[in-house]
Amino acid sequence: MASADGGTGYAGxxxxxxxxxxxxxxxxxxxxxxxxxxxxxxxxxxxxxxSWLYACLEAxxxxxxxxxxxxxxxxxxxxxxxxxxxxxVLVNRCAHRSMQFCSANRGSAKEFTCPYHQWTYxxxxxxxxVPFRRGYRGEGGMPADFRPEEHGxxxxxxxxxxxxxxxxxxxxxxxxxxxxxPRMLGWFDRVxxxxxxEVLGYHRQRIPSNWKLMFENIKDPYHASLLHVFxxxxxxxxxxxxxxxxxxxxxRHAVLxxxxxEQRINEATAQLSAFRGDFRLRDPRLIEPVREFxxxxxxxxxxxxxxxxxxxQSNAMAMRQIVPLDAENFDLVWTVFGYADDSPEMRxxxxxxxxxxxxxxxVSIDDSEAMLLSQAGIAGNDAQDCxxxxxxxxxxxxxxxxxxxxxxxxxxHYRAVMGL
Amino acid sequence: MVTASPGLAAPAExxxxxxxxxxxxxxxxxxxxxxxxxxxxxAACLYKIMPRENxxxxxxxxxxxxxxxxxxxxxxxxxxxxxxxxxxxxRRLVGTPHLHAIGDDGMRLSASFALFQTxxxxxxxxxLCGRFYDRVVEEAGILRFAERICVTDATxxxxxxxxxx
Numbered sequence: 001m002a003s004a005d006g007g008t009g010y011a012g013x014x015x016x017x018x019x020x021x022x023x024x025x026x027x028x029x030x031x032x033x034x035x036x037x038x039x040x041x042x043x044x045x046x047x048x049x050x051s052w053l054y055a056c057l058e059a060x061x062x063x064x065x066x067x068x069x070x071x072x073x074x075x076x077x078x079x080x081x082x083x084x085x086x087x088x089v090l091v092n093r094c095a096h097r098s099m100q101f102c103s104a105n106r107g108s109a110k111e112f113t114c115p116y117h118q119w120t121y122x123x124x125x126x127x128x129x130v131p132f133r134r135g136y137r138g139e140g141g142m143p144a145d146f147r148p149e150e151h152g153x154x155x156x157x158x159x160x161x162x163x164x165x166x167x168x169x170x171x172x173x174x175x176x177x178x179x180x181x182p183r184m185l186g187w188f189d190r191v192x193x194x195x196x197x198e199v200l201g202y203h204r205q206r207i208p209s210n211w212k213l214m215f216e217n218i219k220d221p222y223h224a225s226l227l228h229v230f231x232x233x234x235x236x237x238x239x240x241x242x243x244x245x246x247x248x249x250x251x252r253h254a255v256l257x258x259x260x261x262e263q264r265i266n267e268a269t270a271q272l273s274a275f276r277g278d279f280r281l282r283d284p285r286l287i288e289p290v291r292e293f294x295x296x297x298x299x300x301x302x303x304x305x306x307x308x309x310x311x312x313q314s315n316a317m318a319m320r321q322i323v324p325l326d327a328e329n330f331d332l333v334w335t336v337f338g339y340a341d342d343s344p345e346m347r348x349x350x351x352x353x354x355x356x357x358x359x360x361x362x363v364s365i366d367d368s369e370a371m372l373l374s375q376a377g378i379a380g381n382d383a384q385d386c387x388x389x390x391x392x393x394x395x396x397x398x399x400x401x402x403x404x405x406x407x408x409x410x411x412x413h414y415r416a417v418m419g420l
Numbered sequence: 421m422v423t424a425s426p427g428l429a430a431p432a433e434x435x436x437x438x439x440x441x442x443x444x445x446x447x448x449x450x451x452x453x454x455x456x457x458x459x460x461x462x463a464a465c466l467y468k469i470m471p472r473e474n475x476x477x478x479x480x481x482x483x484x485x486x487x488x489x490x491x492x493x494x495x496x497x498x499x500x501x502x503x504x505x506x507x508x509x510x511r512r513l514v515g516t517p518h519l520h521a522i523g524d525d526g527m528r529l530s531a532s533f534a535l536f537q538t539x540x541x542x543x544x545x546x547x548l549c550g551r552f553y554d555r556v557v558e559e560a561g562i563l564r565f566a567e568r569i570c571v572t573d574a575t576x577x578x579x580x581x582x583x584x585x
Contacts, residue, residue: 105473105575201474201481204576229502279501283490331576336481351485355495359577360469360483362498368580369505 015041020420025408026389031382033210033375038418039327045417046306047073047324052159052166052179054308054321055079055089057335059163059197065108065123071323071331072167072307077156078102079165080109082123089167090125091154112153125153162192164319180304181248187255187302190293191312196340200350203334203358207368209375211322211330212414217367218301218309219406221245221256222390227370230362233279234287235260236314237299239401246397250416251409252305258401260289260298260314286352289314303406305413313363315346316353328375332368334358428519438517438556441563442531446514449584454499457584458492462557462566465489469570469585472550483572483581495584505582510547511536512585517554526557526566533570535585537578548572548585 015037021027032038047053053072056079060068067080069092076092094101094114101114101121111128113120120129127148135141156167159176166176177185207214217223224231225239232238242259281287289298292315302310309320317338323331334357338350356363388411391403395412398405414420441460448456461467468482486492513534521528530553537547555567570585 106477199479201477201479202471202575203481203483204471205579206576207579227504230498233502279497281490281494283488283494285487286491286494347480351480351482352487354481355485355491358481358483359579360581362495362503365499365580365582366504372579373506 018420020415021385023385024393025395025412026387026393027385028388028407028411029382029385030378032212032414032420033378034327034382036327039324041418042324043074045419046414048075048169049417050168050170050172050174051306052168052172052174052176053306054304054319055158055165055167057163057197057199057319057337058087058160058165059199059337059340060106060335061087063108065110066106067102067109068106069102069104070321071333072156072169073324075169076100077167078112079167080123087158087160087165088124089156089158089165090121091156093154094119095127095151095153096130121153125155127151127153162189162194163197164188164192180253181250183246184248184253184255184302184304187246187257187300188304188310190295190300191310191317197337198340198342198347200336200338200347200354203332203336205332205334205359205368206325206329207332207371208329209371210327210378211324212410213371213374214309214320214322214330214332215303215410216407217371218256218303219254219410220404221258221401222404223370225401227366228363230356230366234281236287236289241401242296242399243401244397244399245401245403245406247395247406247409250413251395251406251411252413254303254406254409256299256301256303256406257297258299259296286355287314288349289353290346290349292346303410305410311357313356314353315349316357317350318357428522430519430522435519437563438519438527438529441556441565442514442517445565446512450511452509454496454583455493457496458489460565461489461492461568462559462564463489465492465565466567466569467492467565467584468568469572469581471572471575473575475569475571483577484584492584499582503582505580507540508582509538510583511538511544514552517552526555529554529556533585545578547578548574548581550574550585 021029055070056068061081064081064083067078069078077089078092079089082088092100092102096117096119099114099116101112111120111122118131122128133142156169157171159166161176180188224237237258244257247254300312307322311318311320319335321333338347358364388404388407391398391405395405395409445460467486469484470482474481515532517529517531519529530551532551534549535547536544538544550572553569554565556563557566
């Protein structure tokens with residue numbers, strides 16, 4: 001379907017002139033996935049705006065001086081635990097000549113020294129020293145009125161909850177708890193109950209697609225019940241299972257909740273041409289889920305605006321951090337974790353189930369490849385729109401997987417923030 | 421005679437047999453005969469692919485994490501029968517394996533690999549490079565991998581890693 005303006009998507013030039021299709025939330029114009037000016041506006045309004053951005057887990061930086069580099073939108077930061085034991089998030093940019101001063105992904109430091117001219121900062125980002133500040137033998141040096149306290153590292157607002165660190169470039173007018181809202185906070189606390197976490201490792205993927213396609217993927221249970229034959233075959237996720245799609249009041253955060261059923265053939269699987277009733281694992285240890293959370297949900301995928309997916313798929317848990325690179329590329333950074341008091345058997349179970357996720361995941365491969373092929377289909381077709389009217393054209397929580405309501409909710413909020 | 425590194429004393433015949441194991445493994449994968457891949461491993465093998473970032477930090481997560489020959493076989497069936505991916509060819513270059521220890525639990529070897537990926541209608545590209553850390557054992561006269569840890573230099577994977585390294 002072409003856009004309301006006759007097909008070009010332009011009423012003039014640039015992001016200012018972009019017009020959302022007249023059909024509203026049931027359409028997503030392809031230019032949101034390709035336009036560099038839209039991308040620039042996203043960086044400004046979403047990633048540098050009043051959003052709480054996922055930065056890292058506290059378990060990654062347990063002791064004073066421990067740091068972990070992260071990228072929030074287009075800007076690199078360093079999350080560090082200061083001498084007082086608080087988490088500080090600093091922009092990875094020397095206040096002198098903008099050099100990236102930290103080039104390790106993780107480590108421990110007493111202070112940060114920029115290698116270029118050795119300006120040195122404490123763990124709070126305060127400028128401690130400038131070599132040759134007074135010059136040499138009375139010549140050169142910084143002006144007498146140079147005030148070190150005005151040249152510290154840029155420090156972000158930080159909020160933590162049960163071991164998870166969020167940061168913001170702008171001062172959000174909401175606490176982290178208000179930002180989540182009560183319904184989403186409840187789902188978040190289900191995994192992050194305060195039980196100490198253990199980081200099991202990292203995956204990183206560079207995916208040639210727009211970052212929003214990653215969110216759409218996780219907000220779209222409809223595809224999961226068709227595309228992910230592995231999940232379907234082993235009854236890990238199927239549309240005949242009891243499920244719910246829930247959002248916060250704005251539509252920006254959501255959860256996709258599913259309850260596992262048996263591997264059986266019924267009316268739903270009969271419609272799935274891909275269902276493989278004959279496929280049995282030769283080593284079933286690959287799956288063997290055990291219940292570990294209260295309630296009957298077995299899969300909870302939570303999407304947290306604007307850069308986090310919390311994955312709880314049976315016993316495989318990960319933070320999937322979305323790092324937009326440009327309009328047509330993003331990095332997906334996986335922090336795989338368990339609980340510090342896991343039994344050795346549970347830890348091993350999590351590692352085995354990890355075969356389903358990540359860059360070579362027997363389920364996740366479908367998604368990274370789908371995003372690659374989606375972006376390829378979008379290329380050159382800026383005037384076309386995507387159709388998202390499965391489950392209706394409105395935005396409401398739904399007790400079914402056969403719906404795209406969460407995608408509509410996401411874009412409702414996106415349009416409000418972006419002024420589109 | 422100049423000897424830069426004397427290496428480990430091992431019979432020439434053993435070195436030839438190890439060379440054959442590596443060559444046969446690479447040939448099977450290069451020719452896309454992935455169903456043959458599990459044959460190169462012992463029943464209770466450990467096969468992992470992990471970025472050097474995890475390997476050096478002692479973090480256990482693998483991009484692929486298999487604890488038996490059956491799990492390797494399951495992965496190939498799953499890839500063939502249940503997984504969506506764009507068509508591609510993979511090609512590998514593996515350096516001469518360095519035999520550095522022979523012990524009761526087998527032979528320890530390592531070798532560098534370069535993995536090239538060619539997507540349909542796209543130029544060939546270096547996809548990943550890194551090093552194998554292997555333990556090879558002899559079972560009933562046949563050499564097999566009891567352990568193969570594939571450590572990639574890059575922290576990230578371009579899009580998806582479909583086929584085994």
